[in-house]
Amino acid sequence: MKLTQTHIEELYKFTKKHYVEYYDVQTELVDHLANDIETICLANPKLSFDDARDTSFKKFGIFGFMDVVEQKQSQMTKKYFKIILNFAKEWFKLPKIILTALLFIGFYQLQNTPNAYTIYSTVFGFIFLAQVILTIINARKLKKEFKITKRKWLFKNIINVQGLIYAAFISIYSFQYLFPNNTKDFLLMGDFRKAFSAFFITFLVIFGYITLVVIPKKAEELLEETYPEYKLI
Template sequence: MKLSKDQIEQLKRMISKKGYVHIDVQYEILDHVACKIEELLEEHPTLSLEDAFKKVHSSFGIFGFSTLEESYMRSIQSRVKKYFWQEMKDFLTSYRLLFPILLGLLIYQASLLLNDPKAWVLILSGFLLLASIGVIFPYWRKFQRLKNYASFTTSTNLFQLVNFGIICCLYSYQWVYKVPQGTDYLFFHIFQGGIILVMVCFALSIFILPRVLDKSIAETEALKRVYGE
């Protein structure tokens, strides 16, 4: 038997009560559950929808629908990583690569004008901190609008990269610009080189993160049009 619209809405509420609050996760689970419930009700017409739901839920084992949720989340994470590396490849092979190159030349020229060979560290840190704010602020507002969708909230894990970059910017003052005394150790130079490498990678990422997030937003908006609120 086919489930009615009211029965579908009841199933969505039952799934939500199980702790799956993201709308797209609910529909992902619903796609798997509805068919099994239809088969159960076909075999046992007197069975209530709630009892059928309990039977289907128990058939997934002790973890219930968590396996479906985890599978969906992994697919999103895999898709976001694919977007990131594809955008990075496109960026490195397009004219947009000129932007960080020009930025590097400007920072180097500023260091010469300031007559301070290490001033580039502070200038680059300042640029990255301002750029981070420029990325986080507009997408944080979009997060408030799309936070009910796992397809968007999962992609915001990219902000961990921003957080790591900001931490390296803060460390750069002490460990690169203002070199502590007694630092003729191999470990220090490795650590210093690591900070510089992360800052450079972070600077490149700033140019592609908005494009990756925009793709995620476009997918979420498409889901929103299908699923509604």
């Protein structure tokens, strides 16, 4: 059996019915199902399309497409943080390394002032709040876009929503567990811990800049690199 466009459309509906909401994941599954159905029908020509489809679907086990979705989610999340890492590496090359060094020295020297804890807290709070606000704004934009295109893209969702949630969680976790929680203990830190604190807050400032400014600006470019078909929309 050679599958028709109608069959392909039915497979898209089938994956959506089984809780696969992202178009890119649906496309991968439809491609797999289509090839498998043709193979199954080649071995048993009398089998109907629906029966061949159900036979193929059973191969995914009792959890259906869930494992595939989770694997794709993990893969795209790793891709997102790899992109962040690649952008972060640029801050350790000229000329940005000069600004990085100045940030580190500034935060290190700042720890000797009475207001150091307040300033550190403000920086963390600003990054965290900005990530939360941008997450809400982007989530609303994606919702409006879905109403028009009827398509959701997993990597686009990670760039605009999930990635920012992860970033916000990392920021607040770092502040709560890696730094003293009061002004007195902050001022009493030893030289090594001061250097570590200065390094880490410098990293988080760069991390926040990349997630809040750099990646959103390059989002369309990154999406087109990930999905060649995205250019056609």
